[in-house]
Amino acid sequence: MTTQKPIKKIMIVGGGSAGWMAALIIAHSVKEKNIEVCVIESPTVGVIGVGEGSTPVLKKFFDNLGIQESEWMPECNATYKSGISFDGWSTKPGHERYFHPFVTMIDNLTLPVFINNVKARLNGEDVCALPDKFFLSSKLAESHLAPIAAHNFPFFTTYGYHFDAMLLGKFLHKKALQMGIRHISAHITDTRLDISGNIASVVIEGDDNLEADFFVDCSGFAALLIGKALKTPFVSYADHLLNDSAIAMPTEIGDAIPTQTVSTAMKYGWSWKIPLQNRYGNGYVYSSSFTTADQAEKELREKLGLLESDTQARHLKMKLGRVEKHWNKNCLAVGLSQGFLEPLEATALYLTQMTAAIFCLFLEKGDMSEQAQNVYNHEINHYFDGHRNYIIAHYKTNTRTDTDYWKANAANLHTIPDSLKHVFSTWMEGRDLGDEIRRQKIDTYYPVASWYALLAGMGVFPQVDKSASDTGQNKGEPLGDFIQRCALNFHDHRSFLSAQKMAT
Known part of the structure; x- marks a missing residue:
């Protein structure tokens, strides 16, 4: 049973991007409360530090903390990210390469044309259904333009980032200390539980006990608290995702x-x-x-x-999968300790951020009950499983036959989740994909436009005719000139970053 004793001290075990991000999110959330936030970090355990891409949600993290891009990006060698280009995943004519965009505000004008073309293509019409042709982000990426528009272009642009993960961890460490978060450099040798099975303390070299009311496990794949101490069951994704x-x-x-x-x-x-x-x-x-x-x-x-x-x-x-309970007793697992999805969609920091932020909603209310844990774990598991399904979709829809690896992914030797089956059947039967995505509440992390971009980009159409490629005509007014003129409001990426650096 989870203790309802008031939380006065939260100890985060592990640093790196996950540990310091969790510390900043939690400390910012409880800044009006008398709660101490402390990070204990081993000086001898290294950080993996190779995840170098993000989704647009990372911007919200920095915005909430009041950290400007001109401050953190130069320190982390960071660049802007308008989307992802997939090269060679499909062999279907006209779809051998496609760009998956971050949908911007201006795309509200072009997205309906794209969706209409996709629906027409599903009905066998020879029209363009490649996402590259319909989104401003595609043009920005193609032309190496930073996704920050001139002031006189009054449309918000959605974007993510690329960054040096090691430098990002160091930057977040610095900001955490400035916020008053305590840092202890020590190696943990043991974990002690109380009679209720909650974590009472961690033991560091020298046999000193460090106590806290609540613990956050950011110890990476080692999972010192959530795994080794609390024995939380692990749900493997190895049957669905082959890369390890x-x-x-x-x-x-x-x-x-x-x-x-x-x-x-x-x-x-x-x-x-x-x-x-x-x-x-x-x-x-x-x-x-x-x-x-x-x-x-x-x-x-x-x-x-x-x-x-x-x-x-x-x-x-890589150990792909997730823990059964991300919040177990008085411990929250964040980052690699809670689970991992292969980096295809740059979800690592997104899941770290959401795990900590959603937990803070309960922390702020003072609801540490078992019922709160159950609600929380159900939601975070939904995030993990939903992202897993979206990644599975990339592999299932590939049409490569050059190696047994790609054939195995397309054949999907293990049963694909029912959720994904419903998405595929809705698409192939020409029914409203948006209705199905919303019914499953998948749009909370992957919007309808993302599913359209993936499935259309891979050329997933019934009885695709060779003539029905990206050379087909749009249904509606041509968009190329409109998107080109919109792109005139953006600057060269390197020049923009240089100016940003000089402004600091």
Whole structure:
């Protein structure tokens, strides 16, 4: 049974981006209350630090804390992100590459045209249904334009970020100390429970006991509290998502800085290319069931032109899935300790942010009851499972046949979730996809436009005719000129970042 004793001290175990983000969100939430927030961080345990992309929700985190982009972005070599380009996932004519946009305010004018074209295409008409042609973000990414419009263009633009994860963790650490969050540098050796099974304290080297009323586990895959101490069951996603390994390598960047992540299909997974101010972050997410680490590294080096280079590669193992209870007794798991989805849709910081922010709604009300835990865990599990399903959809809809890996993903050897089955059947039968997305409450994290972009971008249409490609005509007025003229209100990405840096 969860204690209802008033919370006076919250201890966060682990630093990194997740630990310091959780600390800032919680401390900001309870700033009017007499609650101490403390972060204990081991000086000997490293941070994974390779996640370098975000969704647009990260902007809300900085906005809520009053942190300007001109302050944090230069310190983290950060760049803007207008969306993701998927290269080689589909082999269908006209859909071998597509851009998945972050939908902006101006796209309210063009989105209906896109959806109408998709519906017409589903009915067999030869019209353009590639998302690239309908969204301002696509044009910004294509032209290397920062998604911040001139003042006289009165439309809000939605965007995410690319950043150096190590530098972001250091920046958040600095801001946390400025906010008055206490930092303890010590290595945890044990965890002690009380007679009710709640966490009473953590033990650090020297056998000192550090007590708190509530604990937040940000200890990464080690899951020191939620896993090792509380034995919270883990729900694996390995049957649905085959990738369990990754390699990360940097390369140089030229004068032009793109505003998109590029995801390229490889033999046994996919590679990422993320532009930062000072370099590209590259990586290969793959399945160790289909290739070895050495073979995967060679394939990535060949792609990057680094076969003869001494550039070091970081090899990582991924444990895909989530805990059954993210909030268990007097412990909240945040970040890798609570679960992980492969980085295809840059969900890591999003889930960290939402996990902490939604918990704070209960904390602010002082509701630490078992019923509150159940409601909370149901909601966070819905987020994790929903994001998993969206990622599954990328693999299930691929049409590659060059390796057994891609064939296995398309065949989906394990039963796909019923939720996703309903989405696919609604799409293929030409029924209103928006109704189904809203019925399942999927739109709380992936809006209808995202599903249209994914399924249309991959060319998921019944009896696709070779002539029905991106060369088809729009139903309605041509949009190219309109989008081009809108793009005139935006500036070159590198120039914009340079001006931002000079302003600090």
